[in-house]
Structure formats: C-alpha cells, structure tokens
Amino acid sequence: MNNMKNNKNMKNALKWAVVLAVVLCLPNIIRNDYWMVVFVRVLINIVLVLGLNLITGLIGQMNLGSAGIYALGAYSSALFVKNTGLSPWLGLLVAVVTGIVIGLVLGYPSLRLKGVYFSLTTIGFTQVVQIFLNNMTKVTGGSQGLKSIAPFSIFGFQFDSYIKSYYLYVAFVLIAIFCAVRIVNSKWGRLYRSLRDNSDAVEMSGINIADVKVKAFIAAAIFGTVAGAMYAHFYGYISPSTYTVDISMNFVLMLLVGGLGSVSGAMFGAVIVTILPELLRGLGNYYLITFYIIIFLGILFFPNGWVEAASRPIKKIIAKRKKEESASGEK
Amino acid sequence: MSTMVFQLLITGIAYGMIYSLVGIEYTLIWNSSGLLNFSHDKLITLGAYIFGGSMIIKMNLDNPIAIVLTLAIMGVVGALLAAGIFNRLYSMRSNIFAIIGTVVLAKIISEFIRLFWGSGNMRVSGWLDKTYFIGGFAITSANIVIIIVAILLVAVLEVFFKFTKTGKAMRCVEQNKKAAALMGININRSICITTALSAMICAVIGFLVIPLVNISATMATTIGLKGFCSGVIGGFGYIPGAIAGGIFIGVVENLATIFIPAVYKDAVSFLLLIVFLLIKPTGFLGKRAQGR
Amino acid sequence: MEKNSILKLTDVTKRFGGLLAVDALNIDVKEHSIHSLIGPNGAGKTTTVNLITGVLPVTSGTVEFMGQNVTGKKTYEIARLGIGRTFQNIKVFQTMTLLENIMVGGNQLTKMGLVRTILDFKGAAGEEKMLREKAESLLDKLGMYHLRNEYMKNLPYGRQKISEIARAMMTDPKLILLDEPAAGLNPSERAELVKVIQQSFEEGFTFFLIEHNMDVVMNLSDDITVLSFGKKIAAGTPAQIRDNDEVITAYLGSAFVKNKEQEGAE
Numbered sequence: 001m002n003n004m005k006n007n008k009n010m011k012n013a014l015k016w017a018v019v020l021a022v023v024l025c026l027p028n029i030i031r032n033d034y035w036m037v038v039f040v041r042v043l044i045n046i047v048l049v050l051g052l053n054l055i056t057g058l059i060g061q062m063n064l065g066s067a068g069i070y071a072l073g074a075y076s077s078a079l080f081v082k083n084t085g086l087s088p089w090l091g092l093l094v095a096v097v098t099g100i101v102i103g104l105v106l107g108y109p110s111l112r113l114k115g116v117y118f119s120l121t122t123i124g125f126t127q128v129v130q131i132f133l134n135n136m137t138k139v140t141g142g143s144q145g146l147k148s149i150a151p152f153s154i155f156g157f158q159f160d161s162y163i164k165s166y167y168l169y170v171a172f173v174l175i176a177i178f179c180a181v182r183i184v185n186s187k188w189g190r191l192y193r194s195l196r197d198n199s200d201a202v203e204m205s206g207i208n209i210a211d212v213k214v215k216a217f218i219a220a221a222i223f224g225t226v227a228g229a230m231y232a233h234f235y236g237y238i239s240p241s242t243y244t245v246d247i248s249m250n251f252v253l254m255l256l257v258g259g260l261g262s263v264s265g266a267m268f269g270a271v272i273v274t275i276l277p278e279l280l281r282g283l284g285n286y287y288l289i290t291f292y293i294i295i296f297l298g299i300l301f302f303p304n305g306w307v308e309a310a311s312r313p314i315k316k317i318i319a320k321r322k323k324e325e326s327a328s329g330e331k
Numbered sequence: 332m333s334t335m336v337f338q339l340l341i342t343g344i345a346y347g348m349i350y351s352l353v354g355i356e357y358t359l360i361w362n363s364s365g366l367l368n369f370s371h372d373k374l375i376t377l378g379a380y381i382f383g384g385s386m387i388i389k390m391n392l393d394n395p396i397a398i399v400l401t402l403a404i405m406g407v408v409g410a411l412l413a414a415g416i417f418n419r420l421y422s423m424r425s426n427i428f429a430i431i432g433t434v435v436l437a438k439i440i441s442e443f444i445r446l447f448w449g450s451g452n453m454r455v456s457g458w459l460d461k462t463y464f465i466g467g468f469a470i471t472s473a474n475i476v477i478i479i480v481a482i483l484l485v486a487v488l489e490v491f492f493k494f495t496k497t498g499k500a501m502r503c504v505e506q507n508k509k510a511a512a513l514m515g516i517n518i519n520r521s522i523c524i525t526t527a528l529s530a531m532i533c534a535v536i537g538f539l540v541i542p543l544v545n546i547s548a549t550m551a552t553t554i555g556l557k558g559f560c561s562g563v564i565g566g567f568g569y570i571p572g573a574i575a576g577g578i579f580i581g582v583v584e585n586l587a588t589i590f591i592p593a594v595y596k597d598a599v600s601f602l603l604l605i606v607f608l609l610i611k612p613t614g615f616l617g618k619r620a621q622g623r
Numbered sequence: 624m625e626k627n628s629i630l631k632l633t634d635v636t637k638r639f640g641g642l643l644a645v646d647a648l649n650i651d652v653k654e655h656s657i658h659s660l661i662g663p664n665g666a667g668k669t670t671t672v673n674l675i676t677g678v679l680p681v682t683s684g685t686v687e688f689m690g691q692n693v694t695g696k697k698t699y700e701i702a703r704l705g706i707g708r709t710f711q712n713i714k715v716f717q718t719m720t721l722l723e724n725i726m727v728g729g730n731q732l733t734k735m736g737l738v739r740t741i742l743d744f745k746g747a748a749g750e751e752k753m754l755r756e757k758a759e760s761l762l763d764k765l766g767m768y769h770l771r772n773e774y775m776k777n778l779p780y781g782r783q784k785i786s787e788i789a790r791a792m793m794t795d796p797k798l799i800l801l802d803e804p805a806a807g808l809n810p811s812e813r814a815e816l817v818k819v820i821q822q823s824f825e826e827g828f829t830f831f832l833i834e835h836n837m838d839v840v841m842n843l844s845d846d847i848t849v850l851s852f853g854k855k856i857a858a859g860t861p862a863q864i865r866d867n868d869e870v871i872t873a874y875l876g877s878a879f880v881k882n883k884e885q886e887g888a889e
Contacts, residue, residue: 062427083803109609115426116367117567120559120607124601127556131598182741188728190719194727197716201787204676204710206702206731206794215737247368247555249434256431289442297437300419303428 001059004278023170027163036162038278045270048313049254050180052265054216058253060188060196061110065122066251069106069221071243072098073228075133076141078149078238088152092226101227103218107191108164110217111210114174126245133240142229147241149232165234172230180263183219192216193261205291259305268307334467339585345474347581348481349540353558354565354573355488356532361568362505363525364421366429370437372555374530376548377440378405378537383455383546384448394458398538402531409530410438413523421522441548453546459541473542480539484532485574501525525570553597560604575616626653629798629829630675630706635684637670637853644670646853647684652798652831652846657824657842659832661864662850663874667712668833671850672800675831676708677701689797703731707791708800711833713783715775715790722771723788725758728793732757761789765819781812785819798829805836817842841865849873 026039048070053064074096077091084090106125109120119183133140141148150170152159159168183189191212194202203209232238250273258269276294302309344598353371360368381404386397422428461472492498503511504521512518536554545551557580562568565576584599591599607614645667650656673679675686677698685694693701702708714860716724731778733750740747755785762768765785775783784804791799801820805813813836820830821841834840840847840861847864849857851873857864864870 007841012551031509051449057426060425060427062430082383105441109605113608113612116430116610117563117608119367120428121605124560124604124608127663128598128605131601135592135594179741182747183737186747187726187733187754188737188740190723190727190728193719194716197718198714199712200678201714201716201790202727204702205728205790206699208697208699219737245552249431252427252431253435256428260425260427274750284445289439289446292435292442296432296439297383299428299432299435303423303425315658 014121021026024167027166034163036166038117038275040162040166040234041168042271042274043166043173044183044234045251045254045274046173047176047268048224048227048232049251049258049266051220051227052182052255053261053263053266054183054192054220054223054250057255057262057266058184058192058196059213059216060260062119062252063122063220063254064119064198064245064248064252065106065125066224067243067245067248068122068126069099069102069224070231070247071129071133071240072102073225074232074238074243075146075228076225077229078146078232079139081150081233082146088229088326091233092229095225095229096222099222100218101220102225104214106221107217109215111213123158123245123248126243128249130240130243133243140240145237145241146232147237149236149237151233169230169234172226176226177263177267179219180223180258180266184261184263188212188216195219253295255307257295259308262307265305265307269305272306300307336586336589338468339588340582341468341470341474343582343585344486344578345581346466346585347561348477349543349554349577350557350561350581351574351577352481352484352532352536352539353554354561354577355485355570356529356536357391357558358562358568358570359525359529359536360417360497360522363501363524364417365376365426366417366421366433367426368417368529369433370440371429371529371533371558372551373437373440373444374405374408374533375540375551375555376538376546377408378530378534379546379550380444380448380453380537381405381460381539382534382538384453388453389603392512401534401538405530405534406527409527409533410523412530413526417526418519418522433514435461444548450548455546458541459539464605471542473539476580477539480535484535489568497524557597557600562614563612564607564614565602566616569614569616572614572616575591576614579615626656628652629654629689630831631687632671632675632689633685635671635674635681635686636682640780644853645674645850647823648850648853648855649684650848650855650858652829654831655824655827656845657820657830657832657843658846658848659834659844660848660850661834661837661840665852666850667853668727668850669802670853672708672802672831672833675701675800676706698705699757702794702796705797707794707796707798709784709802709804711802711806712781713787714784715787717776718774720772720774721767721778721782721786722755722758722762724775725761725789725793726754728790729754729757731794731839744766757793758789761792765789766815771867779812781808781815784808784812788819788823792823792828796828798831799823800831800833802833803835804832804833805839813839 028037030036052063052066055061073095077088077095080086080094081088081091106122109121113121134143136142151165159165191202191207194212195209199209205295254269254273255266256269257272258267259266273295277287277291280291292326298306353375357368357371360366378401382397382401386400387394392400416432419433423429424430459471459473459476461471463470492502499525500511500516501521503514503516504518508518515587526598536551540550540554558577561577561580562573563576564579567572580600580603583603584596587599588596628651630650632648632650635645635648636643645873648671650658650660660671662668670679674681677693677696677700681694685692687693688704688706691704693704719727733754735743735746735750740772759768759771762771766790767782767786770778770782775786778786788799788801788804797809804816804820808816817839820832824830832843844861847859847861848855849864849867849870854871855869857867859867
C-alpha cells in the first residue's frame with residue numbers, strides 16, 4: 001500500500017520535473033520575441049486563474065470580476081512606483097494590500113449572494129472600476145493609460161528583456177503554484193469544496209462560513225492583484241481598455257477548459273486558452289471564430305474539462321488492467 | 332433649468348424603456364430555462380446589422396419590409412439557438428457551464444458579425460433621426476418611437492401570456508418545470524418559442540438603438556449589462572420588475588448628470604446594481620426572486 | 624436518581640405569518656438519554672430542530688443548552704457548543720469521498736489559519752493526520768471503513784444517512800439531533816441505523832430523535848414528546864405514550880380510537 005503511494009508520488013514528481021525542464025528550456029528552443037511575450041502572458045494568466053480557482057472552481061461561485069481585480073493590482077503597483085520612484089517590489093507589496101482590501105469588499109457581499117446575483121455584482125464591480133480608471137484622468141492618465149512603468153530589478157539587475165522577465169515570472173508562478181497546491185490539498189480546499197456542495201451542513205459542523213469565505217476571497221484577490229502587477233511591470237504600459245468584462249469571462253473559460261477545482265487543470269486551461277488562438281493565427285481572419293467554436297464544443301461535450309475528457313479512456317484501460325490483474329491474482 | 336430637467340427626463344425614460352426591453356428579453360429566457368443569456372447583447376447587435384447593414388444599406392429595402400424580414404430571421408435564429416444549444420446548456424449540472432456557454436456563443440456571434448459585415452462602424456441615415464421642437468423642448472423622433480414601441484410591445488406580451496394557449500403554457504413552465512412536464516407541456520418546445528420571442532425583442536431593441544449609437548460590434552455591450560441591472564433593481568425573473576427597474580435606472584442616470592460629470596453616468600447604474608444587491612437583492616418589486 | 628437536563632426548551636413559539644408552527648413548547652432532554660419527538664406530518668418537528676439550532680429565529684421562548692441560554696445565537700456558534708445534527712433530506716457533500724465528508728465535520732477541531740496551513744508543513748500534516756485518524760476510527764466503528772474512498776454520490780441512501788451521523792459525531796458533540804433518520808430506509812438499513820444509535824448511546828452520546836417510524840422510536844427512546852399542530856399533546860415513557868388515546872387520535876384519526884373501545888367492550 002505504502003509502496004504504491006510512494007510510487008505514485010515518484011511518478012508525480014517526475015511529471016512535474018519534466019514540465020519544469022521544458023519550461024526552463026523553452027526560451028532556448030523558441031528564440032522568438034513574439035512567442036516570448038505569449039509565454040509571459042501565459043505565466044501571468046496562470047497566477048490569476050490559480051486564484052480564481054479557489055472561488056469559482058472550489059467554492060463554486062462564478063466570479064466575473066477578475067478584470068477589476070487584475071486592473072486594480074496593475075494600477076496600484078504602477079501608480080505607487082511611478083509616484084514614489086521606489087522599487088517595483090514595494091509596488092508588488094502595495095498590490096498585495098490592494099488584494100486584501102478587494103477581498104474584504106468583494107467577499108462580504110458574496111456571503112449573502114448566490115449564483116447569478118454574485119456574478120452580476122462582480123460584473124458591476126468591474127464596470128465601475130473601468131469607468132473610474134477611464135475618467136479619473138489626473139490620477140490614472142485616463143484612456144491614455146500609464147506609460148513607462150519600471151520593470152522589476154534585483155540589486156541593479158534589471159529584468160528588462162523578454163527572456164529575463166520570463167525566468168523571473170516562472171519563479172513567481174512556482175510560488176503561486178506552491179501556495180495554490182497547499183491550499184487546495186489542505187483542509188481549506190476540502191472545506192471550500194464542501195461549501196460548494198452544501199453550505200448548511202458545513203455551518204452545522206460549527207464553521208463560521210462568513211469568515212472562511214472572506215478569507216478565500218482575500219487569497220483569490222491577492223493572486224489577481226499580483227498578476228496585475230506582473231502585467232504592469234512586464235509591459236511597462238497599462239490602459240483601462242485591457243480590463244473589460246470580456247477578459248473576466250476569458251479567465252473563467254480557462255478554468256472550465258482545464259476542469260474546475262484542480263491546480264493542474266487551472267494551469268492547463270490558462271495555457272490552452274492563451275496559446276491556442278496564437279497557434280490558429282494561420283487561419284487569418286477566421287482564427288478567432290475557429291478558436292471559440294472549438295472552446296464551445298468543448299463546453300458542450302466535455303463539461304468536466306479537457307484534461308478529464310482526455311484521461312477518461314486512459315483511466316478506463318488502467319482500471320480494466322487492474323481488474324484483470326487482481327482476477328488472475330486470485331486464481 | 333427646468334427645461335433641462337424635462338429634457339433629461341424624456342431622454343431618461345427613452346433609455347429606460349430600452350433597458351426595460353433588454354430586461355424583458357433575457358427574463359423570458361431565464362424564466363423558461365433558468366439560463367442567464369450572456370449572448371443577448373450580441374443578438375441585439377445581430378438584429379441591428381441584419382436590419383441596418385444588409386436590408387437598408389445594402390439591399391435598399393423599404394423600412395416596413397426590412398423590419399418584418401429582420402424579425403422573421405431573428406425569430407428563426409432564436410429557435411435554432413434554443414433547439415441546438417440552449418436546450419443542451421440548461422440541463423448541465425452547473426450553471427457556470429451554462430453561463431460560460433452563452434458567453435462563448437456571444438463571441439462566436441460577434442466574430443461572425445465581424446467576418447460578415449466587417450469591423451467598421453455603420454450609420455443608417457434617415458432612420459428615426461428627426462428632431463421636433465415643441466415649445467422650448469427638443470424631442471427626437473427616436474425617443475418618441477422608443478417610448479411608443481416599448482409600451483406597445485409590453486401590451487402585446489401581456490395579451491400573449493394571458494390569453495393564448497402557448498403563452499399560458501410558457502407561464503406554467505416558468506413556475507414549475509417538473510409539474511409542467513407532467514401536465515404534458517413540452518418544455519423544450521416552450522424554450523424554443525421563448526428564445527425565438529426573445530431574439531425578436533432583441534431585434535426590436537436593435538432597431539431602436541440604431542439612432543442612439545453607431546452600428547458596431549460593441550454597440551449593445553453597455554445596454555446589455557444595464558439590462559441586467561434593471562432586472563436586479565426591479566426584481567429578478569419578474570417582468571414588471573424588469574420594466575420598472577429599467578425606467579428607474581434610465582431616469583436616475585440621466586438626472587444624475589445634473590450633479591456629476593456626464594462621463595460617470597454609466598457608473599451610476601452599476602453602483603445602483605451593487606447597492607441593491609447588498610441591501611435588497613430581491614429588487615423593489617421582487618417577491619419571488621431567489622438565488623439560483 | 625434524577626438526571627440533569629442537557630437541552631431545555633421553555634415556551635418556545637414560532638409563528639410564520641398567521642401560522643402558529645410551534646406553540647409554547649416545553650421540552651426537557653436529560654443527559655445521556657434518547658429523547659424522541661414524534662407527531663404527524665406538519666406537526667412542527669423539523670421546525671423545532673431548526674429553532675434549537677438557530678437556523679430559524681424563535682418568535683418567543685428560550686432554548687437552553689447545558690444551562691446556557693443559546694436563543695438567538697448563530698447556527699455555527701450553537702454547533703460549537705456541542706450540538707450536532709443530521710437533516711431530514713440528507714445534506715452530504717455529493718462530489719466528495721465518504722472520508723472527506725466525515726473529515727469536514729471535524730474541521731472545527733483544528734486551529735491553523737490559511738497562511739499557516741500554507742507555510743507550516745509539519746503542523747498541517749499533523750492536523751490532517753488527526754482528522755483522518757479520527758474519521759477513520761468513526762467509520763470503522765460504523766462498519767463503513769471499507770467504503771471510505773467511495774464518492775458520496777455513489778453510496779446507497781442508507782449509507783449516506785448514517786454518514787451524516789458520523790459527520791455530526793466528529794466534533795464530539797454532547798447532543799445529536801437526528802431529523803427523521805429512518806425515513807426512506809429499507810428494513811435492513813433501518814435495523815443497522817437502530818444498532819448505530821444504540822451503540823453510540825452506550826458510548827455516551829445523547830440523542831434527540833425526530834422520527835415517524837414507531838418501531839424505531841419505541842425501541843430506542845427513554846422519553847417521548849408528542850406534537851400535533853405545533854402543540855405538545857403528550858409526554859412520557861414509550862409505554863405511557865403507547866396507551867395514550869390522544870396520541871392515537873392524532874396519528875390515526877378518532878375512528879380508530881372508537882374501534883378500539885368497541886373491541887374492548889366486546
């Protein structure tokens with residue numbers, strides 16, 4: 001029994017090691033600026049979707065306000081750095097604090113609102129954020145946005161090229177994955193899932209649901225604002241037109257494609273939804289409609305995510321083989 | 332001063348009527364299938380393009396013929412969407428899938444529009460673009476037509492739901508799907524009819540907003556979202572609520588421009604939405620609203 | 624020797640608009656006993672449970688638990704004081720495994736916050752081990768250990784119901800409220816349920832049982848309270864209740880009582 005578990009752990013570790021090796025070698029294989037930008041975008045999206053997974057994947061409340069969280073993260077860090085001239089690392093810290101505030105503001109309404117009502121509140125939140133960013137011209141630069149935002153640097157070493165940023169952000173993503181895995185696989189992850197299934201029973205077990213949910217929202221919002229800060233300091237330019245309800249929907253899409261609730265699913269979804277359109281660009285004018293039709297068919301036919309859909313036949317074969325083995329063993 | 336207030340009030344009511352119609356259009360689908368149709372703004376856009384882009388500008392048809400043809404096409408589109416897609420989506424285990432399904436559908440429609448009509452803006456000249464001066468007031472023909480058409484449409488819907496067999500059956504489905512199915516009402520057919528009806532209302536909204544905004548891929552995005560606001564503020568899933576909520580936010584956001592810069596006009600509706608959700612999630616007319 | 628009371632309802636009343644659902648109800652549940660609440664459909668039994676657990680606010684009256692007034696407290700606070708509960712229409716976590724279901728029940732026993740759970744490997748593993756071992760030993764006792772990794776939705780209804788009792792036991796409650804545990808069970812599942820309750824009672828748990836099935840009630844109960852249209856119409860030991868005409872009338876209609884009298888006359 002123990003042996004089998006070790007074996008499984010080994011296999012898992014091996015899988016992750018291979019993925020990490022590929023990720024680290026990628027810039028040397030694909031020496032192309034265009035693709036490097038795409039890859040960095042994938043990394044940023046992974047961080048955000050890992051947070052969204054806590055709320056939408058585990059607790060099961062559809063958050064359509066990711067764009068607002070993302071925007072506030074980007075702007076808070078960028079404005080701080082631009083106005084004080086201090087290090088982007090402190091800007092990142094400001095983004096984290098912003099995340100905590102958003103979590104509190106967005107978390108409390110969610111306690112009382114279910115289903116569609118919650119989704120609509122988060123949409124309202126995103127719209128309000130976007131309108132204010134567009135019109136508070138003196139602070140935010142309005143629709144012109146903010147330009148020349150400093151990149152991250154360590155002791156004078158600037159992360160100013162695509163490749164340098166890529167490696168820095170791989171480190172960010174590893175930290176994000178670490179936190180997400182620790183949460184999802186802990187008693188908290190279990191509690192979140194139980195809230196999705198039946199909150200009455202959870203409360204009767206002596207759990208203060210309000211408290212648990214608000215903390216989950218704070219955690220999720222921090223992932224989102226950090227992703228926002230990563231965006232701002234990578235591109236060096238942000239404008240309100242990026243943060244539409246449309247991209248909120250795109251983030252939920254990433255979650256659905258990967259399968260709700262799992263860390264690897266969230267990552268897989270972020271990769272697919274970011275990279276697939278780029279791969280389809282060869283189709284010219286028709287690339288986006290092709291992409292969305294593929295995604296749409298996926299939702300209709302593989303509602304548990306593509307990972308599950310792809311691994312189902314494999315699992316079946318394994319189960320069958322196990323059955324045969326145990327049957328022959330009994331003989 | 333009072334002239335300005337009156338002017339804003341008329342504009343507010345006209346815009347409010349548009350939001351009300353949006354509220355009605357998605358509430359119909361919500362009530363029949365429990366689906367929140369996030370592709371509704373693209374259906375409005377599609378209606379506007381079929382009418383303005385093809386029938387009027389390209390084919391130079393007379394207005395009445397163009398209107399009837401567009402309504403017919405949109406009805407068919409609605410029925411097809413329901414039969415092919417909504418019937419499948421509403422039975423999914425989680426409403427997250429269903430909603431995102433309609434979101435992706437919206438993207439597909441919007442891409443289709445871009446490929447078919449191009450990405451430039453269009454204007455339909457001679458369509459509801461007169462302005463009348465009565466006393467000291469300037470009133471656009473668009474505002475007058477919007478108000479009249481909206482009232483007529485609501486009256487027609489009322490008759491349809493109260494007095495026709497199909498309408499009554501649809502109300503049964505809204506109240507209790509299981510019981511309706513047991514009574515021999517075909518739910519899938521009911522969803523088809525509702526969606527067709529909803530798509531036709533979208534087309535009407537499309538006609539009406541052409542004079543207010545250019546025909547473009549994103550012409551209905553804000554209107555669509557404000558339609559959701561009107562539903563929540565008036566009482567979700569309840570048609571009189573959607574109407575009242577729509578007129579309410581239309582008037583409030585226009586009158587608010589007296590006190591705040593006009594650029595924040597759009598924020599008013601969404602702040603109202605959030606305030607209502609926090610304080611009175613059932614809306615001011617909502618008695619049956621429930622968290623789904 | 625008179626036992627101490629653990630749960631005491633004094634003049635508890637609940638009104639829904641014009642409907643008097645529970646009318647000045649007095650119940651006294653003794654420590655280490657099985658107290659049953661019976662009555663026809665719509666008598667207000669589940670409402671009573673909801674009033675005790677704070678799911679519904681009482682209109683008037685007080686609920687005392689272990690000498691402490693818990694009226695108006697929030698559900699989770701009442702649960703923390705030591706009241707566990709099962710639901711009439713089971714409320715289990717369908718997409719989770721049996722073991723996970725039970726472990727959620729014990730979450731309250733652990734203390735580490737979100738940040739510490741992320742950073743403190745050893746502590747988190749320790750808490751997890753504690754919850755797992757406790758849940759496994761409970762499942763073992765209830766004869767469901769072999770099912771621990773099955774998804775809840777794949778388990779038979781009877782198992783799901785018993786799992787709710789196990790979940791309620793995770794926090795070591797002083798009192799467990801069972802809301803119609805035998806409803807929807809087949810005879811063999813029902814027998815198993817009685818065994819589980821009996822066995823847990825012997826281990827020291829106190830039960831407040833709401834039940835329709837008279838076999839279950841009469842076999843298990845120390846005390847019985849009978850409700851009809853929100854009013855207490857009788858209270859006493861199973862033997863006393865069995866012979867109470869008012870109770871029989873409430874359950875079976877007055878015709879049955881007359882028949883019985885005639886039988887007696889003959």
